[in-house]
Structures are given as C-alpha cells and as structure tokens.
Amino acid sequence: MTKISLKNEPVLTTKFESFPYQHDAVLALRDLEFGAIFHEQGLGKTKIAIDLMLYWLQQKVVDTVILVVKKSLMQNWLEELAVHCSIKPRVLSSNRKDNFYVFNSPVRLVVSNYESIKCEKERIKLFSKTRDVGVILDESAKIKSPESEIAQTFFELSSCFKRRVIMTGTPVANRPYDIWAQVYFLDQGKSLGTNFGEFKRETNLDNDLFDDVKCQIELENKLSPIFSKLSKFAVRETKKSGVIELPDKIIESVICYWEPRQRELYFQLKNELRLVILKNGKPVEDISESVLKRLLRLVQVASNPRLVDDGYSLAPGKFNSLYELLRTIINNGEKTIIWTSFNENAVWLARELVEFSPCTVYGKLPIKDRNINIERFKNDVSARVLIATPGSAKEGLTLTIANNAIFYDRGFSLDDYLQAQDRIHRISQQKTCYVYNLIMQDSIDEWVDVLLAAKHSAAQLVQNDIGLEEYRTTMSYEFGRILREILGGRECND
Numbered sequence: 472m473t474k475i476s477l478k479n480e481p482v483l484t485t486k487f488e489s490f491p492y493q494h495d496a497v498l499a500l501r502d503l504e505f506g507a508i509f510h511e512q513g514l515g516k517t518k519i520a521i522d523l524m525l526y527w528l529q530q531k532v533v534d535t536v537i538l539v540v541k542k543s544l545m546q547n548w549l550e551e552l553a554v555h556c557s558i559k560p561r562v563l564s565s566n567r568k569d570n571f572y573v574f575n576s577p578v579r580l581v582v583s584n585y586e587s588i589k590c591e592k593e594r595i596k597l598f599s600k601t602r603d604v605g606v607i608l609d610e611s612a613k614i615k616s617p618e619s620e621i622a623q624t625f626f627e628l629s630s631c632f633k634r635r636v637i638m639t640g641t642p643v644a645n646r647p648y649d650i651w652a653q654v655y656f657l658d659q660g661k662s663l664g665t666n667f668g669e670f671k672r673e674t675n676l677d678n679d680l681f682d683d684v685k686c687q688i689e690l691e692n693k694l695s696p697i698f699s700k701l702s703k704f705a706v707r708e709t710k711k712s713g714v715i716e717l718p719d720k721i722i723e724s725v726i727c728y729w730e731p732r733q734r735e736l737y738f739q740l741k742n743e744l745r746l747v748i749l750k751n752g753k754p755v756e757d758i759s760e761s762v763l764k765r766l767l768r769l770v771q772v773a774s775n776p777r778l779v780d781d782g783y784s785l786a787p788g789k790f791n792s793l794y795e796l797l798r799t800i801i802n803n804g805e806k807t808i809i810w811t812s813f814n815e816n817a818v819w820l821a822r823e824l825v826e827f828s829p830c831t832v833y834g835k836l837p838i839k840d841r842n843i844n845i846e847r848f849k850n851d852v853s854a855r856v857l858i859a860t861p862g863s864a865k866e867g868l869t870l871t872i873a874n875n876a877i878f879y880d881r882g883f884s885l886d887d888y889l890q891a892q893d894r895i896h897r898i899s900q901q902k903t904c905y906v907y908n909l910i911m912q913d914s915i916d917e918w919v920d921v922l923l924a925a926k927h928s929a930a931q932l933v934q935n936d937i938g939l940e941e942y943r944t945t946m947s948y949e950f951g952r953i954l955r956e957i958l959g960g961r962e963c964n965d
Contacts, residue, residue, distance in 0.1 A: 481579060482557040483529045485522055492714035493519050496706045501526045505635040505657040507611075507705035509934065512640030512866075512890055513897025514708055514715065517548075520607050520638055521555045528558075528579055533605035533633055535579055537563070537595075540609040542584040544867040546842055548609070549582065563587050574598050585613050589624045596631055605634035608656070610866050612644035612886060617652040617667045625656050640893070643930035644886035647674040647694055650933060654701060662700045676929050678951035687948060691932070691939060698935035709936050710896070718874075720896045720904040724920070725796070727789045727911050734788075736780065737772045737914065740765070741957065762958065766883075769915040769957070774880035775816055789879060789909045790823070796907060797827060800875050801855050805902070806848070807875035808857045810891050812882040817858050820879070829856040832864045848872065861887035870894040874902040879909055881919050885926040918957060922950040 489497070492510075496519045500506035508516050524536045538560070540548050545562070552560060561573045563583035567590075573581060574594055588595065598604065606628075608614070614622040629635065635657055642650045648671040654663050664670055673693045680687050698705070708714050729737070768779060775790075776783035793809070800807045809829075811817055817833040830844040841863060848857045849872050857864075857873065865887055876892050896904045910916040928946040931937045937945070 483525050497522045499706050508638035509642050509707040511709040512893040515898050516638050517551050527605050534602035536605045537581045538607050547867050585621050599631035603633045606632040607636045611637035611639045611653045615649040622652050641886045643933045645884050647933050681948040681951040694932045695939045697933045718903045722906045724908050724910050727792045729788045736776050773911040773914040806855050806873035809877045811879045820858050827856045829858050832859040834863050861891045865890035871900040875905045877907045918953045925950050
C-alpha cells in the first residue's frame, strides 16, 4: 500500500513529558496489534493515548489515527490534543458533506464520535483500503452491549484497523460481563470466548446468590482469572498502586429523614405498587407493576417526589441535609459538585439553590451551554456549585477546582457512580476530597448503597485490583436479600 504524504507534515513530538507509569504503558502497548488502557479514572489515560498515537505516526506504523470519543467529549478532546501535541485533527461528524473532504484528504488524525462512525461505516471501510488506519476508542464501555448497533458496527470494522486500542477506567462498567464486547472488538473472542450468552451466564452477579454458597464460589472462580487472560495486551494502574501521589478521598454516608408526606407516598408505592398523583393538574393513578419501573419510582420518591407527582410542593427530606452541607463547604471557601440522576432534579435544585449561583450540566441542556457552564465553574471564583447528571458530565472532565462531591441520589450504575466521583479525585488535585452520599433512612437508597458496593467488589476482582481472598472478605451478596424484601418476594436482576 502506498503511504500517504502531506506537503507539511505535522510535528509528531509531544509537548510535555509523561509520568513514568504513563511512559511504561506506552512501551507496553506501542508495538502490539491491539491493546487496552484500563488505568483508573483520573490517572491520565488521555496522555497515554496521545503519546501512543504519536509513536504510531512517527514510526509510520499507520498513516492515520481515528480517535473515537463520546459526542459530549468532542470539545474536551480537541482542547486536550491542542495542549499535548501539534497535530490539528479533522473532525468526522454527522455532516456527510464535510466528511467527504475528511475521507479524501491526507489527514493524520481524525476525531469522531461513536454515532458518526456508525453512520459512516461503509466509507470507513473504503477509507481503510487506501491507507493504514489505527483506532483508539475512548470510554470503550460505550460498546459494552454486544447486541447494540454501535457495538455491531465496531465488530464489523475491527479488521479494517491495523492498530486497535480501547481505553476506559471502568472496563467493568456495571456488571462483570460488560468487559466481553470491548475485548471482543480487539481479538474477536480469542481471550474471553466467542459466546457472549455463555460468558454472561457464568459471570452474572445474580440476585439469588445470597443464599447459594456453591454458586458464589463458582462465580468467584470465573471472575478471578479474567484479567490474567488479558494481561498480554492490557495495562491497568489504580490510585492505590503507588504510581502517583494523590490526596485522600473520604466517602461519607449522610443519613436523611423523611418529610411526612414524602414518607406517605414512598410507602404507599412500596406496599401497594401504585400512587395517586397529579399530572398536568389532574389526579391520575400511576401503577408500577414493572419491577424496574417500581424500583425507579422508589428512587425518585426518596429523592424528590416532584419527579413523579406535580402536586408535591414541600421540601423533601434530603434537601435540608444538602443545604447544610453546602453552607459548610462554601464557608470553607471550597467548591462542590452536586450529582443527581434526573434532569428535572437538576433544574429544580438550581432554582432552589439560586443563592449559590449554581452552574448546571444535564442531559436536556445543549452541549454548547454545558461547555460554557463548565468553564464558568472552573474559572469564576463566585461559581461555587455545579449541579450535574452523571450521564452528561461523568466522563472526560477534570473538575479538580472542586474537592467535594455530593450525591443527592444514585441510580444502579457502578460506572455512573465511580466516574462521577472521580471528576474531582485525579491528577492536579491538591486538596483532600470528600464524597457525600445522601441516603434516606429506611428506603431503597440503602439497597442501592449495598448493590453498588457489591458491584464494585466484583469489578475490582475482574480488573485484578484485589485478589480473591480480599474479595471474599469485602464482598456481600446481601443486595439480593434486601431487594427481595423491598419487592415483597418478587425477583429482579437489574
């Protein structure tokens, strides 16, 4: 294949030296056909990826690198590339007319998002026939569901790329089997098998495990050797590895108490599966026969009944605890992020906390406005509070201007929780970090707390962060028992 040439080749050297552990990661991966950067969030995977890309181009291993990122992180990546290297990337977007010029120019670096790659699949196949292409997938858990169109697209394109690298700090995003599709993209099943259904059955963190010791042992024996199967092409460091010194991260549970009407709504839903609520000024019956809908409704009512009942106009139980925490943090001259899983909560909290001039980042806010608000939070000393949803701001952002994170509520996703809290606990943080989980007493919040802890233990075992003995001392399967009590004997695997 004839190598492409540019009249003015970009400078292919990095602008800054890497940390030793970042350099080691590049050395381990640079000559492999495929690899995985699984360093814990906050340890500078971006720098590793950029240095790896520069090496490929310097050595003419590839002509072009395609960097695939989440749509919400496009601007962040363009800024990081400008800081660390001299290459000016072309952007492959949803504009097919502009993409024509990207595909027909001798470009060294293309930045795109997962959805655009899916739409341009056929032209990428043709593009790869005209030059040697390397690809780096940022936040590769995006393809964790093998049946999804996006995952299927990347499976189909895998052989088109001469070099393939995935990167994420949470390869086990929520359940142990989430790692399968990401690795399948790299090696077509050589490491973890070609049968996802079988892999899922063998590694599922089932709710019935709490009373079946035999199945617990079988699960542990399936999880513990997974990382060793990937060790020839995967690198992983954690903040506890000693590769870098970071301030402590202290996690505290803040027990909150019911507002009486809120408690009434919660236990009506829990016991009767239905609520009589106001929607658009009219009383309607909200029936929660679906188990997942019922769990979500319980989380919403424990957080803020307004999320399900337009007629609720009181201060929910968590709000006073939140307000007191904020007053203390701001009096200490510090900044904080308030995390909520719900867009409507972000809007409501911004209105209720207007005295703090909060910035907001949530799903219904245009990306341009999100970026403006993030910059204001970073650079305006009067902007002490950022209210955000994990879906819009949990990844790719360095928000170490703050050293406090308050989870007003949490969903069932381990990835959301870990990624969100580590926006503040990462390279460049100078202060002790505090993570506060607001937990409504005698509510589903207590189950969520146990469930996330169990998922985290399983993820740590798969990722080789802990050994089997430590796993057995920290792991609790009680989430299944607690869930059964919440559901009154029903079963659910979320």
